[in-house]
Amino acid sequence: MTKEMNLQKIEKKIQMACRTSKRKATDIKLIAVTKTIDALEMEELYQLGLRDFGENRTDSFLAKTAFLAAKKDITWHFIGTLQTRKVKDILTKIDYLHSLDRLSLAKEIEKRATTKIKCFLEINISGEEKKHGFTKEAAIQFVKTFSFQHIEIVGLMAMAPFTQDQKELHQVFRDLKQVQLEIEALKLPHVPCHELSMGMTNDYPIAIEEGATSIRIGRALVND
Numbered sequence: 001m002t003k004e005m006n007l008q009k010i011e012k013k014i015q016m017a018c019r020t021s022k023r024k025a026t027d028i029k030l031i032a033v034t035k036t037i038d039a040l041e042m043e044e045l046y047q048l049g050l051r052d053f054g055e056n057r058t059d060s061f062l063a064k065t066a067f068l069a070a071k072k073d074i075t076w077h078f079i080g081t082l083q084t085r086k087v088k089d090i091l092t093k094i095d096y097l098h099s100l101d102r103l104s105l106a107k108e109i110e111k112r113a114t115t116k117i118k119c120f121l122e123i124n125i126s127g128e129e130k131k132h133g134f135t136k137e138a139a140i141q142f143v144k145t146f147s148f149q150h151i152e153i154v155g156l157m158a159m160a161p162f163t164q165d166q167k168e169l170h171q172v173f174r175d176l177k178q179v180q181l182e183i184e185a186l187k188l189p190h191v192p193c194h195e196l197s198m199g200m201t202n203d204y205p206i207a208i209e210e211g212a213t214s215i216r217i218g219r220a221l222v223n224d
């Protein structure tokens with residue numbers, strides 16, 4: 001299928017999930033995850049109207065932001081694990097960091113940033129050992145002791161386990177939503193925490209039903 005047909009199919013599924021959950025499709029931000037395609041193919045997505053792009057590696061992030069630099073209306077999302085020593089290379093080019101997953105990374109961002117960086121706290125919601133991110137308890141501890149001037153916690157991000165078990169997926173996303181509401185209710189400075197970045201090709205309709213505000217879609221969009 002063409003990317004255009006992929007996009008139409010995704011938009012239809014977003015609308016269906018919104019109808020089920022009585023939400024507005026305009027409240028869902030579709031982030032095109034472009035880690036498996038090159039910058040020329042990204043231009044196709046741009047021509048289809050997409051403006052939010054997500055990359056998970058610093059080298060390809062830098063190459064693609066450079067290649068598409070003339071397109072000023074692109075919003076760039078960094079969604080992968082960010083090595084501390086790479087922060088200085090990409091910080092000024094990131095619009096949203098979805099993967100703030102440890103205190104040492106926050107400290108490095110604070111040290112290097114000159115403007116406020118919008119970040120999602122990554123939560124290891126399913127407790128899987130190989131997954132990155134804060135536990136729920138650590139995240140709450142982190143925001144309560146938060147003292148960074150150059151970081152804004154716009155929301156929470158998580159990756160669901162790779163499973164077809166719909167009930168389990170609903171539960172994982174519902175758990176993340178609960179943590180988001182809990183942190184939002186603290187009304188802490190620099191921690192609005194209104195957003196939820198959750199849902200990928202395997203599970204985005206469920207994530208939307210459970211409150212996702214950003215979904216990160218790769219395969220469903222870019223695969224032929």
Ligand SMILES: *Cc1c(COP(=O)(O)O)cnc(C)c1O
Nearest residue numbers: 033056079200201216217218219
């Ligand atoms: C690759 C990736 C995605 C997109 O995954 P798909 O299953 O291809 O939709 C989303 N988020 C992160 C962090 C990723 O690395």
